[in-house]
Amino acid sequence: xxxxxxxxxxxxxxxxxxxxxxxxxxxxxxxxxxxxxxxxxxxxxxxxxxxxxxxxxxxxxxxxxxxxxxxxxxxxxxxxxxxxxxxxxxxxxxxxxxxxxxxxxxxxxxxxxxxxxxxxxxxxxxxxxxxxxxxxxxxxxxxxxxxxxxxxxxxxxxxxxxxxxxxxxxxxxxxxxxxxxxxxxxxxxxxxxxxxxxxxxxxxxxxxxxxxxx
Numbered sequence: 366x367x368x369x370x371x372x373x374x375x376x377x378x379x380x381x382x383x384x385x386x387x388x389x390x391x392x393x394x395x396x397x398x399x400x401x402x403x404x405x406x407x408x409x410x411x412x413x414x415x416x417x418x419x420x421x422x423x424x425x426x427x428x429x430x431x432x433x434x435x436x437x438x439x440x441x442x443x444x445x446x447x448x449x450x451x452x453x454x455x456x457x458x459x460x461x462x463x464x465x466x467x468x469x470x471x472x473x474x475x476x477x478x479x480x481x482x483x484x485x486x487x488x489x490x491x492x493x494x495x496x497x498x499x500x501x502x503x504x505x506x507x508x509x510x511x512x513x514x515x516x517x518x519x520x521x522x523x524x525x526x527x528x529x530x531x532x533x534x535x536x537x538x539x540x541x542x543x544x545x546x547x548x549x550x551x552x553x554x555x556x557x558x559x560x561x562x563x564x565x566x567x568x569x570x571x572x573x574x575x576x577x578x579x
């Protein structure tokens with residue numbers, strides 16, 4: 366697999382992001398450790414969602430908020446590992462592996478458990494469908510790179526978009542716990558991720574085939 370392309374992120378140029386990356390570089394924190402930390406946050410978020418159905422209403426809302434926070438912390442790690450590696454000059458020969466592999470695990474970890482948290486019979490199936498389609502979009506992006514093309518991060522449900530959808534769904538689910546609507550909200554979020562990821566996979570595949578056409 367070719368070197369992983371960097372996803373264009375506006376937040377990478379934010380002063381707070383640069384300050385945090387500089388702080389990590391000054392302390393010689395290996396970017397590979399930051400990549401692994403993203404996987405730890407994803408696992409914590411997954412456990413929070415899996416524990417939610419058995420919790421009290423207040424506990425369930427808190428667990429949804431915790432899971433949403435873990436999604437954002439995962440994304441923060443995803444941004445900082447690249448900044449520390451590239452701008453900070455601390456990259457390693459195995460950096461691409463640490464950058465990509467945890468991501469492929471973290472995506473389903475933060476999507477599939479939401480299906481179980483819905484409390485609906487078809488929730489797990491929808492969760493697995495959305496999670497696997499999320500991995501599929503990344504696989505197609507990598508195929509473009511293997512074919513010698515620039516890796517495409519086009520949406521509508523690229524990683525930042527699906528993580529934003531899951532974050533919003535979890536926070537909204539926490540708000541409507543007193544009404545008993547949290548399962549429906551999570552189902553809608555998962556459906557949006559699944560449908561959007563399928564469209565994304567189609568768009569990326571079509572772009573690759575067009576670029577490779579004689």
